[in-house]
Amino acid sequence: MSQPLGRPRDSRVDEAIATAARQVLAEQGYARLTVDAVAARAGVGKAAIYRRHATKQQMIFAAVMHDLDLATPPDTGSLATDLAAITRDILAALATPPPGVVPALLADVHADPAMAAAFARTFVRAERDCVTEVLERAVARGELPRLPDPATVHALLLGPIFAWLFLLLEDPGKAPAFADTLARGVGHLLGRDGGA
Amino acid sequence: MSQPLGRPRDSRVDEAIATAARQVLAEQGYARLTVDAVAARAGVGKAAIYRRHATKQQMIFAAVMHDLDLATPPDTGSLATDLAAITRDILAALATPPPGVVPALLADVHADPAMAAAFARTFVRAERDCVTEVLERAVARGELPRLPDPATVHALLLGPIFAWLFLLLEDPGKAPAFADTLARGVGHLLGRDGGA
Structure with a gap:
């Protein structure tokens, strides 16, 4: 089996x-x-x-996923620093595999329904859980008046880092600074209206 | 040749x-x-x-690129509506090819230096020119005090839409509303500090 x-x-x-x-x-x-x-x-x-x-392809997917730490970052006491921790974790997850592996696996995910299901169940769900937990902490602290849509916040955190590395082919050396800028921007948007 | x-x-x-x-x-x-x-x-x-x-792969890339309209959207008179036009164009470009084609081409781009160069020279440059022109218009109007970093703004506009469609596998039917939300968010961030 x-x-x-x-x-x-x-x-x-x-x-x-x-x-x-x-x-x-x-x-x-x-x-x-x-x-x-x-x-x-x-x-x-x-x-x-x-x-x-x-x-x-499924073997490679499992090997790469297995190597990633997708645990929710520890509570840093503020939404801003929690978001910065998430963007750093996302960057590490995307930048850890050897060159070309992430785009190749993504193509495989779109070509194989079993891999798409596994991708949704592992990487996407683990990251979504991190995002949701960090937002819930902010609500509990009173930093946010209500829970923003986790899917929207997830796309705002993950997408730009993926784009920086794999779509725009920008300097990976500048990715950590970009991830911090991104975290500040998303934090600002969330603080403004409690939802992105 | x-x-x-x-x-x-x-x-x-x-x-x-x-x-x-x-x-x-x-x-x-x-x-x-x-x-x-x-x-x-x-x-x-x-x-x-x-x-x-x-x-x-290069034939498919050319066919797909050839089909895209990557012209800068007409000046709508405000940064907010110009950004909304860009996010709609980005969504159209990503959602036009048949399912699986965009992720497959992206994997090819990362596997073939000639395709990577062509991708940078066509899709990335055309989109970057749109983003830059829209930002320059806003500076000329006095909406922004100075030109934000176009690479950063480009990643903020492109990445979340790519993530919505191809990484998070969210409902494509909700992508237009998400693209509008994104444009508003990026417009807000730019208006706040003149740079993301």
Whole structure:
């Protein structure tokens, strides 16, 4: 039975495959990675990989997702600094995989309904939970009069960082400063009307 | 000699190939489109396609780009409504290609330096010119004290719409309302400090 994507069983084989996939990805790039190379690196048979992942793309997705820390950042005591922590986490998640991997995985997500479901269930939901929790904290503190639409705030936080790195091909070295600017801007908008 | 990507010569063959590519794309989807099918539909030989486009991916890119209207929107007399016009144009550009095509092309752009250069030279530059012109109009009107960083504003306008459609997989039917919300938010931020 195949695994839920991005949530491998906690076992040494799962870990070995994910680690090997990330190493091969970093060395060979997305297009040239083969399941054979990952199996050899992990010291497992191809069957062990295909028992866990229906396709090469799903294997890569799981390995990349597995490596991300998508926990909600600790409560910093203010919406502004909580938002800055989220944009830094989003930037780290997008900038961690080797070059080209994020756009390639996104194309795969749009080509494979199983991957789309897994993407929604893992990356999108984890980030949405972070955004929602940070907004709820601000409401509880009295910083916001009511909960803004989490989907809107999520798009405002994630989209510009994705655009900076992958659409506009801007300098990644300037991305951290851009992420901070973005967090301040979104914080300002939320503070203005309690909703973006 | 191959053509500059996305800027086909003004000729009937160029038009026929681009039109055929868009039709096959809409019918077959990105992954199943073949150069043979496009050549047959266009009534040209494969050689005619490969004289213009080095790869299938470059042919698709040119066909999709060719179909987009990336002109700067007319001066509406205010920054707020100019920004709303830009976000509507961005949404139209991203939502026009058949499902999956934009993410697939983005992956191709990151896998092929020639496509990355063409993408920067066409889509990114055209949108950046729109953004810059709209900001310059606002400065000329006295709505903004100085020109904000166009790259930052571009990322703020493009990114959330891309995220809504392709990362968060939100309802495309709600994208126009989201684009308007976004334009208002960015306009507010720019008005606040003359720079995002």
